[in-house]
Amino acid sequence: MEFNKVLDNCKIYEAGKPIELVVREYGVDEKDIIKLASNENPYGTSPKVTKKIQELAQNMFVYPDDSMYELKEALANKFDVQSENVIIGAGSDQIIDFVIKAKCDENSKMLMSKTTFAMYEIYGRQTGCEILKTEDDEHNLEQFESMYKEHGADVIFLCLPNNPLGECLDKEAVYEFLGKVDKDTLVVVDGAYQEYATFKDSKKAINPADLIEHFPNTIYLGTFSKAYALGGMRTGYGIAQTSIIKTMYKLRPPFNITTLSLAAGIEALKDEEFVNKCIAKNFEEMKRYEEYAISKGFSYIESYTNFITLKFDNKYISSEVAQNLLERGVIVRDLTGYGVNAIRVTIGTQNQNTRVFKMLDEVLAQLEKVENL
Template identity: 55%
Template sequence: MKFNPVIEHLKTYEPGKPIELVVREFGIDPADIVKLASNENPWGCSPRARAAVAADAHLMYRYPDDTMTALKTALADRFGVEERELIVGAGSDQIIEFACHAKLYGGAKVLQSEITFAMYQIYAAQCGAVVVKAPGVAHDLDAMYELYREHDPEIIFICAPNNPTGDCLDRVDIENFIEKIDTDTLVVVDGAYQEYAAYKDRNKAIDPAVLIAKYPHVLYLGTFSKAYGLGGMRVGYGIAQKEIIRSLYKLRPPFNVTTLSLIAAEASLKDEDFVDMTLRSCFEEMARFERFAKERQIETIDSYTNFITYRLDGVTDSTALADRLLKRGIIVRDLKGYGLNAIRITIGRPEENDRFFKTTAKLLDNGTK
């Protein structure tokens, strides 16, 4: 059977190991497994979201409201934009897919940082595009601009904060970069972790309404999977001027977000206390990860997300450490596939983090080089 030749060399996205797989492989009781690999909210989701889903669970036999009016109205009120400047997807990565299919054809090029969210490259490659990468662990906007001038890409991806490293550009630096980009190039600003960045440092905070008002060629992305704790419901959104949204809508399949997912997302937006608790807890616990790293002479990347990256050069091998943690029921993300001898650790609840510190200290003391 013949397939699209593009598929032959396409890499598959590798998510963090699910708890169920660890149970099967190592026979560990699920209650003894700590998952710190997928940047999920360790506190779950808003009680309001759970209550709303429980109250309307009987509606799961109905197709969702394909206009998504209730959620779009809530998002429009939250961000100060018009409903026609919004598109909702099954996770923000579905909107990345829409953007790639809308802009990439005829040998088009995409520009991104070397180490960033893997789905940019995967969706671009599916469209037969050439992916150009600016070197470095963090976004280097000067290098990206030089590559932009050389390659004239159709799409530029900026992840702020960046996944999987956690670093974040200042808002003013992003805007100064966009200012120099021709309006025929779509600039995608991925704000999946923006709630965390804005909480930690207002210089990192991006206002989507201001951004799209100034720049007609920008698509801003947000998600309910992180700070709102709805990773399992798959709801993301894009904000852009109506001309961009109109084009993306032509690629959106009907009923792409489920009835209960829409209900959960709308309810979550109304629970600011839950989000505030989530953000406060995250950075209180992150300080513990930073202290642990300093005590162990482990280099960290200053993080504006709900995870932290431990760079392990001169300390141990990241794959060896991740494997040994896994066998003890602690799931972290090995970044060797990104070319880094590092692990990415989701900030968990205090008791989950206690397990990580105790187990990792013992492993390092016993030697994992």
């Protein structure tokens, strides 16, 4: 059977390994497994959200409000925009799909950093468009500008902060770059981890209302999967000028998120205190990873997210480190597939991180012993 030829060049997105796989393949007791591969909030969901979901669980047979009025209003109030500037998606990655389908075909070009969120390229290749990447792994706006001048682009992706590496550009530099982009090029500012970046450094903060006012050719993406701890609810959003949002709606399927997902997002926005406490704990624990890397003689990328990238340079092979940790019940993300000899580790709770350091000590000692045989 033949399928669309553009799919020949499409890779399948590899999500972080599930706990069930580790139990099944390595015989580790489920209660001993530490999952730090998918950048979930280790402190769980706000109790207010949990309570609301329990109340509404009996209504699962009812379709959600397809206008998504309450959630859009809540987001509009939070970001000082109009509800007409907001679109809701099944995770922000669904809106990435909308953006690319709205702008791209086999004659189009997309520009992104060499190492960034994999779904940009995957969705892009589904349209047959040409994928352009900068040379550096981390975002380099000089390279973005140079490639844009030489090749042009229909869509540009800026992941701020960047997943899977964790670095983040200053808003001032981003705005300077956006001022050089043609009005017909749609720029996606992916703010999936913006809550963390804003908390750590105000120079990184991107305000969606300010962004779309100054640059009408931009769309800001946010999600409830990270800081708001609703990864399992698959709720994301886009904020842009109404003309862009109206176009996105032509691609949105009906009832694209659930009744419970809508309610969870609405309640989560009411408990910013919980979110801020989680973010504060995140950066307290991140310092321990930075100190650990320094003590072991390998480097890390300064992170503005809820994860940290540990780079092994020539000291260790990341795939071996990740595999050995996996066999001990610690799930991290090996970045070999991105061409980087590093692992990405979600920042866990204090107890989880203490156990990770202990197991990392064991793994690194074992790998050194093997190398010396």
